Amino acid sequence: MEQDVNAYFKDFPRFLIVDCYVVFSFFNDSIQVLLVKQDHGSSKGTWVLPYDFVLENEDMDNSARRILAAKTGLVDTYIEQVRCYGDTDCYPNARVIAVMYYALINIEDYNEQKNKPDNTQWFPLAEVPQMKYDLNEMIRAAVTRMKYRTMEKPVGLNLLPPLFTMHQLHKLVEAIIGKPRDKRNFHKIVEEAYYIEKTDKIDKVHSKRGAALYRFNQKLYEHYMKHKL
Amino acid sequence: MEQDVNAYFKDFPRFLIVDCYVVFSFFNDSIQVLLVKQDHGSSKGTWVLPYDFVLENEDMDNSARRILAAKTGLVDTYIEQVRCYGDTDCYPNARVIAVMYYALINIEDYNEQKNKPDNTQWFPLAEVPQMKYDLNEMIRAAVTRMKYRTMEKPVGLNLLPPLFTMHQLHKLVEAIIGKPRDKRNFHKIVEEAYYIEKTDKIDKVHSKRGAALYRFNQKLYEHYMKHKL
DNA sequence: TCAAAAGTGTTAAGTTTACACCCATGA
DNA sequence: TCATGGGTGTAAACTTAACACTTTTGA
Numbered sequence: 001m002e003q004d005v006n007a008y009f010k011d012f013p014r015f016l017i018v019d020c021y022v023v024f025s026f027f028n029d030s031i032q033v034l035l036v037k038q039d040h041g042s043s044k045g046t047w048v049l050p051y052d053f054v055l056e057n058e059d060m061d062n063s064a065r066r067i068l069a070a071k072t073g074l075v076d077t078y079i080e081q082v083r084c085y086g087d088t089d090c091y092p093n094a095r096v097i098a099v100m101y102y103a104l105i106n107i108e109d110y111n112e113q114k115n116k117p118d119n120t121q122w123f124p125l126a127e128v129p130q131m132k133y134d135l136n137e138m139i140r141a142a143v144t145r146m147k148y149r150t151m152e153k154p155v156g157l158n159l160l161p162p163l164f165t166m167h168q169l170h171k172l173v174e175a176i177i178g179k180p181r182d183k184r185n186f187h188k189i190v191e192e193a194y195y196i197e198k199t200d201k202i203d204k205v206h207s208k209r210g211a212a213l214y215r216f217n218q219k220l221y222e223h224y225m226k227h228k229l
Numbered sequence: 230m231e232q233d234v235n236a237y238f239k240d241f242p243r244f245l246i247v248d249c250y251v252v253f254s255f256f257n258d259s260i261q262v263l264l265v266k267q268d269h270g271s272s273k274g275t276w277v278l279p280y281d282f283v284l285e286n287e288d289m290d291n292s293a294r295r296i297l298a299a300k301t302g303l304v305d306t307y308i309e310q311v312r313c314y315g316d317t318d319c320y321p322n323a324r325v326i327a328v329m330y331y332a333l334i335n336i337e338d339y340n341e342q343k344n345k346p347d348n349t350q351w352f353p354l355a356e357v358p359q360m361k362y363d364l365n366e367m368i369r370a371a372v373t374r375m376k377y378r379t380m381e382k383p384v385g386l387n388l389l390p391p392l393f394t395m396h397q398l399h400k401l402v403e404a405i406i407g408k409p410r411d412k413r414n415f416h417k418i419v420e421e422a423y424y425i426e427k428t429d430k431i432d433k434v435h436s437k438r439g440a441a442l443y444r445f446n447q448k449l450y451e452h453y454m455k456h457k458l
Numbered sequence: 459t460c461a462a463a464a465g466t467g468t469t470a471a472g473t474t475t476a477c478a479c480c481c482a483t484g485a
Numbered sequence: 486t487c488a489t490g491g492g493t494g495t496a497a498a499c500t501t502a503a504c505a506c507t508t509t510t511g512a
Contacts (some may be wrong), residue, residue: 086289124290
C-alpha cells in the first residue's frame with residue numbers, strides 16, 4: 001500500500017528549500033538588519049539576506065536554528081517563521097522555495113561573538129539598500145510581522161540586554177512603532193506591566209545621574225498568560 | 230559561472246511541496262471548515278485538509294489558486310498564506326513541505342457549484358474532529374491568522390454574500406471574535422464604516438418584517454486606504 | 459393576535475493623550 | 486556651575502460599554 005502512495009507522487013517535481021533570515025537587532029536608536037555580501041554565484045558582491053539550504057532529515061525549525069547559529073554564532077535566539085516564497089528565481093535550473101524567518105537578537109551578545117563572518121553588515125531599517133529579487137519586500141513583511149508580534153507579546157525585549165533602562169526600552173518601542181511616545185505616559189505603562197520588574201541595580205554607563213535597570217520576568221509573564229482567561 | 234552555482238547546490242536534498250488549505254465559510258451562525266475524506270494512502274478514510282502537490286513551473290500562489298479551484302470549483306477567492314510546515318511525516322520515504330493557506334468563501338457560491346467533490350464535508354470550527362499529524366494545530370494557526378486579519382481589514386466580508394443584512398454581519402463578527410457584541414453598538418459601528426453602504430434593497434427571506442441589505446464598497450475602501458496617512 | 463426579527467440614543471466607565479518642571483551627577 | 490539624561494502627576498478628550506423598548510408583518 002505504501003508503494004501505491006509512493007507511486008502516486010513519484011512524478012511530482014522536487015524543490016530545493018532554503019531558510020532565509022531577517023535578523024533584527026537594536027542600536028543607535030534604530031532597528032537594524034543584518035545583510036550578507038554574497039560571495040558566489042550570479043549575485044556575487046551584492047547584499048542579500050543570510051540564508052542556507054535545508055538538509056535531509058532536518059526538521060524545519062532545527063534547520064532554521066542551525067543556519068542562524070552559523071550566520072551569527074548565536075543559539076537560543078527568538079525566531080519566528082514569516083512565510084515562504086516560491087517565486088524566487090534566485091537559482092537557474094532549479095526551483096527553490098525560500099522559507100523566511102525573522103530573528104531578534106541582542107547586539108551585545110552578537111558583538112561578543114568571536115566567529116562572526118566578516119562579509120556581514122548591519123543596516124538601519126531606513127537605510128537598507130535596494131536588493132535583488134523580492135528581498136526588500138521580504139524584509140517589509142518581516143518588519144510588519146515583528147511589529148504585530150511585539151504588540152501582542154513582549155518579544156521585543158529580545159532586542160535588549162537582560163538588564164535595560166527605561167530610556168532604552170522607550171527608544172526601542174519608538175523605533176518599533178515608528179512614532180514618538182510621551183515619556184511620562186510610557187513610564188506609567190511600563191510600571192503597570194507586572195512582568196517588567198525594577199531591579200536595585202543602577203546603570204551608570206549611559207547617564208551621569210544613573211538610571212534604574214529593569215528586567216523581564218519570564219516566569220511572571222507565563223504565569224499571568226496561563227491564568228488570564 | 231552558472232555551472233558553479235549549480236554544482237554548489239546539486240547535492241542538497243529535494244522536497245515535495247504540497248499546498249494545503251483551511252477553507253472557511255460561514256453558515257448556521259458558525260465559522261465552518263471544509264475537510265476531505267482521504268481516498269488513498271495510509272490515511273485512507275480519515276479526515277484531512279484539502280491539499281495537492283505543487284507542479285513544476287507553477288508560481289506558488291497560482292498553484293494555490295489552482296488547487297483551491299479543484300477542491301471547491303471556486304475562482305477569485307480570497308486566500309492568504311499562513312506559513313509552511315516541514316515536519317509533516319505524511320508520506321513515507323519523502324520529505325514533504327506543506328505550505329498552508331486559508332481561504333474565505335461565500336457558502337452560497339459554493340453551494341451553487343455543480344462539480345463539488347462528494348468526499349468533502351463542512352465542520353463547524355468547534356466540531357472539527359481530531360485529525361492526524363498537526364492538522365488540528367494547523368487549523369488553529371489559520372483561525373488565529375484569519376481573526377487577526379479581519380481585525381485589520383474587512384476581509385471577513387468574503388464569507389458573506391455580496392448583499393447582506395446587519396444581522397448576518399453581526400452574527401459573523403460574533404463568530405469570528407468568539408464573543409457576543411451589543412446590537413446597538415454594533416449598528417453604530419457599521420453605520421460609521423464608510424465602506425459599508427446601505428442599499429435600498431430589502432431582504433424578506435430571513436425575517437417577516439424585512440431587513441435592509443448592505444454591501445461592501447471596495448472602491449471607497451481602497452480610496453480611503455490610499456489617502457489615510 | 460402574537461411570535462420573531464428589525465430598528466433605534468443616551469449615559470457611565472474606562473482608556474488614552476497632552477503637558478512642564480525639578481533632580482542628581484560628572485565633567 | 487552647568488549640561489545631560491532621570492524621574493514624576495493631573496486633567497481633558499476620546500472611546501468603549503451598558504442598557505430596553507417600539508415597529509413591522511406573516512402565519
